[in-house]
Amino acid sequence: MAKSHSKAGSLKSVFALLLLFGPALILIFISTRGCEHKFKELDDYGVIPAFSFTNSKGKVFTNQTFKNKIVIYTTIQASCPDSCGVSIWHLDQLIYQRLRENRKKLGHVKLVSILTDENGNPDTDGKHLQDVEFMLKDRVEGYDPTIWMIVAGDAKAIYNIQHNGQSLLQKDKKYFGGNSFQELMLLADKSNHLRMVLPGKTESTIRTMRDHMALLEKEYDIKAYKLKKQKSAKED
Numbered sequence: 001m002a003k004s005h006s007k008a009g010s011l012k013s014v015f016a017l018l019l020l021f022g023p024a025l026i027l028i029f030i031s032t033r034g035c036e037h038k039f040k041e042l043d044d045y046g047v048i049p050a051f052s053f054t055n056s057k058g059k060v061f062t063n064q065t066f067k068n069k070i071v072i073y074t075t076i077q078a079s080c081p082d083s084c085g086v087s088i089w090h091l092d093q094l095i096y097q098r099l100r101e102n103r104k105k106l107g108h109v110k111l112v113s114i115l116t117d118e119n120g121n122p123d124t125d126g127k128h129l130q131d132v133e134f135m136l137k138d139r140v141e142g143y144d145p146t147i148w149m150i151v152a153g154d155a156k157a158i159y160n161i162q163h164n165g166q167s168l169l170q171k172d173k174k175y176f177g178g179n180s181f182q183e184l185m186l187l188a189d190k191s192n193h194l195r196m197v198l199p200g201k202t203e204s205t206i207r208t209m210r211d212h213m214a215l216l217e218k219e220y221d222i223k224a225y226k227l228k229k230q231k232s233a234k235e236d
């Protein structure tokens with residue numbers, strides 16, 4: 001019975017995001033011959049709010065830190081992996097391992113998890129940061145903190161985004177800890193613009209985020225190809 005309630009809650013969360021980010025979740029991808037694939041680019045929801053996070057070694061991360069990086073942001077709790085806002089196992093298997101195994105090609109893609117308590121409040125205790133890192137080292141194959149960063153700070157600052165008259169900072173008991181943002185993954189492009197939001201509670205939505213990350217990669221590949229083509233044409 002508890003499992004049924006959990007699935008129902010996840011479906012409600014997905015439905016809420018469909019209303020919030022509507023068309024962006026319905027992606028039409030049409031492949032054609034050659035390098036220039038025709039496809040619908042991810043929508044641009046504007047600049048992600050300014051933030052300042054710190055890791056267990058005291059290093060500070062801000063918007064500028066991730067300039068020219070593609071970043072997936074999530075929350076993480078000291079109670080993980082037993083009780084988490086997102087599915088840590090699927091995040092590991094579907095996204096982190098892809099980044100780790102393709103670090104040469106995808107070295108500019110980072111996974112950043114912001115530590116909160118179960119109610120979504122900032123967890124500034126350095127010991128908890130170390131505890132979470134230890135948990136990931138123990139459970140995640142080849143855990144590399146330069147790829148998957150665990151940081152502390154006010155997660156609400158980065159999730160303080162509105163679209164279509166709705167906010168990502170919704171409160172309802174159906175969400176983990178009563179806060180919708182704790183269940184959400186954000187995809188930011190190299191200019192720190194929000195390009196996709198999806199719940200991170202299920203395998204299917206995390207897999208979809210991985211696919212959207214790949215689509216964003218393709219967008220940059222096509223732009224680079226076109227630029228190279230134009231440069232070559234001028235030289236000729």
